Amino acid sequence: MKPYIPESKLPRVVIIGAGFGGIQLAKSLIKTKQFQVVLLDKHNYHTFQPLLYQVATGGLEPDSIAYSIRQIFHKKKNFIFRMADVERIDTNENEVITNIGEITYEHLVVATGTQTNFFGFDGISSQMMSLKTVPEALNMRSFILQNFENALLTDNNDKKSALMNIVIVGGGPTGVELAGALGEMKKYVLPNDYPELDLEQMQIYLFERQPRVLSNMSEVASKKTEKYLKELGVQIFTSTSVNDFDGKNKVVYGDNNEVIKADTFVWTAGVKGNLVGGLDEKVILRGNRIQTDSHNQILGYDNIYAIGDIAAMIEKDTPRGHPQVAPVAIQQAELLAKNLMAKGKKQPLKAFKYTDKGSMATVGRNRAVVDLPNFKFQGVFAWFVWLAVHLISLVGFRNKIAVIMDWIYNYFTYDRAMRLIIRPYHRKSKDD
């Protein structure tokens, strides 16, 4: 079955995935007026993943950090969006096989990003929380609040603690920012909501296998971050592995197999590519990334490309590929649009070169760390820079305003307004 897609005389570029890379590529290609652009995604919205943790902790609503894909491309010509799950690529027939039928392409771009990699914990992953999608963020919000409601119902202190405790595995940006936001909830929000509970009984644990959190940033940033987290009451275990989780509340960690009890177990310790079937196994590298040349062309395929987190451009300077962050995806998308134009005109292609503008993370109000290529700073000013960069990057005027308003509200009231259990979350029904 072929789903109805308007005919065009222009060569068709099919893009799988409407993340930062896919959206940018579609925008750049539409501008050239030389292609019919067909964008596929399983959702009808683009997710601004860097702020998911604020949805999970009640600071923002989901509608503020997600944006209608159709809206982004209103009134654009030669653009088609279809909501579709891609099953595999038929590289011989130049077709993408999806749940809505087969879609042919002249050029195909895989921009499917990553999903959580649970490593050895795959078997029990449905009992854990993760934070890659809007439904996952809403589930986490509901789950934590439901546990607090349940903690009220017991007078057994061990049970109470276990219901309130939260373990986060992975001290990267997601783990750190989530730990900070939860620390603020514990300090400012939950005591007002639950005067009957003793918040001293609640612990937030952050586990990181490396010797420091934010190991991709500078040492000064890591140190400051650990200080900030401790100020918010987060217990940090660096150079420490989590060895086991029983799917309920028993967490085993460290060389001596020590045990803590925590109902909420959040996994942020790694990602793997969202692979699409049909490609030669040789091009699939560690972490399900797809090997490309310096033009993002997948090795061995003349008209198939990969950009962003799923792509691994293995070069001298990048033996393990580029960092899996939004700026790489956006820059690769911009260049690929140019290279597709050049290809059409049989002009030489340009090799990708990443311009690293720095990285940052926030722990809480007035607490952030910023590493620029030549300058590193932390504290209140870093926090304002973090706010400004994230606001500017948000898609859409309405979302920017909504987020500003909520941030102002959160700042002055010390409150997090979005703590409603609108769809209760029960383990084992994780799929949305």
Added chain:
Amino acid sequence: MKPYIPESKLPRVVIIGAGFGGIQLAKSLIKTKQFQVVLLDKHNYHTFQPLLYQVATGGLEPDSIAYSIRQIFHKKKNFIFRMADVERIDTNENEVITNIGEITYEHLVVATGTQTNFFGFDGISSQMMSLKTVPEALNMRSFILQNFENALLTDNNDKKSALMNIVIVGGGPTGVELAGALGEMKKYVLPNDYPELDLEQMQIYLFERQPRVLSNMSEVASKKTEKYLKELGVQIFTSTSVNDFDGKNKVVYGDNNEVIKADTFVWTAGVKGNLVGGLDEKVILRGNRIQTDSHNQILGYDNIYAIGDIAAMIEKDTPRGHPQVAPVAIQQAELLAKNLMAKGKKQPLKAFKYTDKGSMATVGRNRAVVDLPNFKFQGVFAWFVWLAVHLISLVGFRNKIAVIMDWIYNYFTYDRAMRLIIRPYHRKSKDD
């Protein structure tokens, strides 16, 4: 099992339901400092039902019209909230049996409100949409948008139409306001999102068995409303019954059993009380309402009361009880608080007398109808009055601001920003 609830020397009032009546009663009782107030609800939030249709049509986010119950009662003494499903009342033991255990009471107030009454369509109700809760509103939003995505995939015009068409049964305020909001979506929003679809193929049908819509309002209000709806392209069938719905898209209506095709079938044609078991059957009246005396005391029970939509105070002036609207619930709650005080002091009780401040409904931008006791008006001014009254009634500063911002955005852009399919809705999995 008894869930942990702090002891108190004050007599305990248990309130079931945190709607307009339950919240008001709790507030009034707390002020007296003479009672321990235990409020039960199956959700941890209060829903502002009058604006649910705007959540369903993408104009507002759910977090703006729902409000944390704990937040409403921050720092209040002698107040306890528990999230609980009430199963029945044990009137002999003065206990409420819930999913979290038994809770004893000195006084009990049933303020459980209503749910959708599907009448003869009960068997197929899981295939219909309704609009009494936030999850239902979100399901409707997702379902309509999913149907539009699917309409893109077929070139069969009948299928396309059926996917886009919407049937609303019931021309009361909910049906009218929903029809108007959908008419605006059809006119302003959907053409931009779906340039590939011919919106002429989409029909919105509104069915009402009475000879006019809004039959509880004045004739001039009904007439103006029907005119407004027609301007927005809504097809109105008054004095017409819907006879059958096949659970997919076949709708049979009228004396001649005519057929239309519509995947989205919305039922807003009636409500019935959310009954709690354990009461004498004699006090349960038509529509599952509970008969009370003029003090909201349930007939035959000395210390059990019912207020709001579930209560039927059958008197000379109100042979079928009061209208099931928020002002009745709020006024009954205020009086019941006073009467409970009076009862404690063995003072005489005051009989309830409803002060009707009028009613109103909106159809769309600049289009509303208002009936005051001595004055009726329609149009732009009525619309502003409608906006102001609803804003003032919303609970919480943050929600007021968020709603104002979204309304301003919607007004100037003609857009509805919240059209994300965040949790896809599939029939037969309606329960959240």
